[in-house]
Amino acid sequence: MITPTFKPARGLIRWILDRGGFAAIVMPNRTVYICEEYLNHYAIRRHECSHLAQWDKLGTFRFWFLIIYGFLVDGYNQSPLEIEARQAETNPSHPLLTNYNWRPT
Ligand SMILES: [Zn+2]
Secondary structure (H helix, E strand, O other): OOOOOOEEEOOHHHHHHHHHHOOEEEEOOEEEEEEHOOOOOOHHHHHHHHHHHHHHHHOOHHHHHHHHHHHHHOHHHHHHHHHHHHHOOOOOOOOOHHEEEEOOO
């Protein structure tokens, strides 16, 4: 079971999240920077862990290429990786979450 590190987003990262209207962002070493008010938000934690699992599955280059490509071509809401992550938000049994401990520790 992988337990990612959830850190409160501060400074520049928080500013970027606020500007983009995002709650969190995944970073290398299975670290998630998350707006402090969402630290214990289960759906957001599952969403971010599903992105970490996508990153594991696709590798760094393909993951970030597909995230950016999906954002630019399909739009954030219709991006295939975002659709998949949103499915995991509401389904704790989603296959992407199998190896991830998304619950607050
Ligand atoms: Zn997402």
